[in-house]
Amino acid sequence: MRHLRAASDVASARFSLEERFAAVQAEARRSFSRSDSNSGTIFCLVRMMNEEIPNLTAFDEAALDEAFALVERQARGDAAALDGDAAVEAFRLKWLGTKQGRLKEVSARWLKVAPPEAKKALGMRFNALKPVVEGLLDAALGAGPNDAALAAEAIDITLPGTRRLTGAEHPITRTLNEITSVFAALGYSVGVGPEVETDFYNFECMNFPPGHPARDTQDTLVVAGQERRPQRDRLLLRTHTSPVQMRTMESQPPPVRIVIPGKVHRNDAADATHSPIFHQVEGLCVDTNITFSDLKGTLDHAMKALFGSAVKTRFFPSFFPFTEPSADVQISCIFCGGKGCRKCKNSGWIELLGCGMVDPAVFAFAAEKQPGYDPKKISGFAFGMGVERIAMMKYGVSEIGQFYAGDMRFLGQFA
Numbered sequence: 299m300r301h302l303r304a305a306s307d308v309a310s311a312r313f314s315l316e317e318r319f320a321a322v323q324a325e326a327r328r329s330f331s332r333s334d335s336n337s338g339t340i341f342c343l344v345r346m347m348n349e350e351i352p353n354l355t356a357f358d359e360a361a362l363d364e365a366f367a368l369v370e371r372q373a374r375g376d377a378a379a380l381d382g383d384a385a386v387e388a389f390r391l392k393w394l395g396t397k398q399g400r401l402k403e404v405s406a407r408w409l410k411v412a413p414p415e416a417k418k419a420l421g422m423r424f425n426a427l428k429p430v431v432e433g434l435l436d437a438a439l440g441a442g443p444n445d446a447a448l449a450a451e452a453i454d455i456t457l458p459g460t461r462r463l464t465g466a467e468h469p470i471t472r473t474l475n476e477i478t479s480v481f482a483a484l485g486y487s488v489g490v491g492p493e494v495e496t497d498f499y500n501f502e503c504m505n506f507p508p509g510h511p512a513r514d515t516q517d518t519l520v521v522a523g524q525e526r527r528p529q530r531d532r533l534l535l536r537t538h539t540s541p542v543q544m545r546t547m548e549s550q551p552p553p554v555r556i557v558i559p560g561k562v563h564r565n566d567a568a569d570a571t572h573s574p575i576f577h578q579v580e581g582l583c584v585d586t587n588i589t590f591s592d593l594k595g596t597l598d599h600a601m602k603a604l605f606g607s608a609v610k611t612r613f614f615p616s617f618f619p620f621t622e623p624s625a626d627v628q629i630s631c632i633f634c635g636g637k638g639c640r641k642c643k644n645s646g647w648i649e650l651l652g653c654g655m656v657d658p659a660v661f662a663f664a665a666e667k668q669p670g671y672d673p674k675k676i677s678g679f680a681f682g683m684g685v686e687r688i689a690m691m692k693y694g695v696s697e698i699g700q701f702y703a704g705d706m707r708f709l710g711q712f713a
């Protein structure tokens with residue numbers, strides 16, 4: 299029985315698995331021509347139907363040990379190469395997948411064709427193999443990425459880091475907030491309103507008579523295509539924040555104490571101190587018996603709070619359409635303390651804001667919606683200041699355009 303010797307050779311450890319398959323196949327080819335084996339017991343033929351899961355046609359202990367060891371080695375080989383979650387999931391499907399997994403294939407190929415007396419031994423080995431593969435999967439799931447995957451995403455901690463820039467308030471925003479907080483501390487509320495306004499709120503109710511130069515399109519940026527509307531409804535970019543103060547008076551009766559910070563627009567040519575877009579803080583105080591002394595005291599306090607308690611103020615007659623009387627306010631030079639220097643053109647004083655007692659004509663517009671603004675019963679003062687001008691003085695900035703250029707070398711100095 300030459301093929302039996304051959305079979306035992308095959309089962310021995312002297313040859314590699316592949317050599318043994320080859321030897322067995324050769325022996326089988328020879329055996330087929332002789333039909334001397336009808337015992338159907340130890341005939342060993344392992345044929346590579348599939349590259350990895352062979353068909354099993356011998357069912358003795360040694361053949362089963364060998365076949366199951368092969369499959370287990372394959373599973374261990376696969377598990378050792380896993381790198382990353384996707385590969386682990388692919389391993390699970392390949393080995394434990396309920397439809398096309400390899401364990402399913404092992405059971406289908408081997409168990410199905412096994413003779414009844416071999417089924418028990420085969421089943422026991424199969425039942426032992428399954429937890430081994432499941433254990434490999436569990437280990438891969440818990441193990442995290444393998445060394446190769448870790449090396450691939452390793453970070454060179456000796457490289458210089460990326461420095462994150464510290465954010466900071468823009469100097470205009472900071473100045474605007476500083477001014478509003480000075481007045482907030484005096485009990486003023488803070489209001490905001492639209493930048494696109496009507497001619498009525500920007501000019502008419504602020505007592506700009508028809509033909510006043512400030513209405514001229516030279517100064518005002520208007521929205522195009524408004525010609526068919528009545529003059530008062532035509533849209534424009536607000537040239538000051540006063541419209542918000544009028545809207546506030548229309549919506550609430552006196553007393554009113556309010557500051558309006560915001561962006562305003564004028565059709566000005568840009569130069570070192572002018573920009574067509576700039577910022578303003580305007581204030582309004584209305585109550586019974588508000589006097590010019592209240593105005594002077596309030597603004598003197600505000601300038602001391604903004605520039606230091608040594609600062610003095612003085613008031614000069616001026617003109618605004620919406621106040622009567624009106625005044626320009628100067629502060630003692632914050633650079634030389636009033637002695638005279640280049641900044642104050644040797645005068646010792648710097649002009650900083652405008653103010654005045656609210657014109658009765660302005661109150662009359664408010665009184666159309668809120669009768670409480672009857673100029674015979676109440677009075678009030680208002681003031682307005684340019685934020686850029688104050689920021690330029692506070693921070694020693696000589697060109698207004700620096701605020702809008704977005705140059706980090708400039709802005710970084712405020713971080």
Ligand code: 2NL
Pocket residue numbers: 540543544578580581582618620621651652653654656657660680681682683684
């Ligand atoms: C300046 C001067 C000023 C006002 C603004 C105002 C507002 C209302 C009524 C009356 Cl609702 N007046 N605002 C008053 C005087 C001066 O601004 O030089 N601004 C940059």
